[in-house]
Amino acid sequence: MLKSLLKEEKIIVAPGTYDALSASIAKQAGFKTLYMTGFGV
Numbered sequence: 173m174l175k176s177l178l179k180e181e182k183i184i185v186a187p188g189t190y191d192a193l194s195a196s197i198a199k200q201a202g203f204k205t206l207y208m209t210g211f212g213v
Contacts (some may be wrong), residue, residue: 177204 177184186205189195195206 174205 184205185203186207187198187203188207188209189198190208195208198206
């Protein structure tokens with residue numbers, strides 16, 4: 173999925189998420205990508 177987004181040559185906005193709750197909120201807000209640190213996993 174990320175590969176197809178990169179082929180579009182548009183800016184990819186990936187909000188930082190820290191846990192499942194913030195990831196869920198970002199998804200509900202319509203973001204297609206998320207950023208999460210290794211420590212957050």
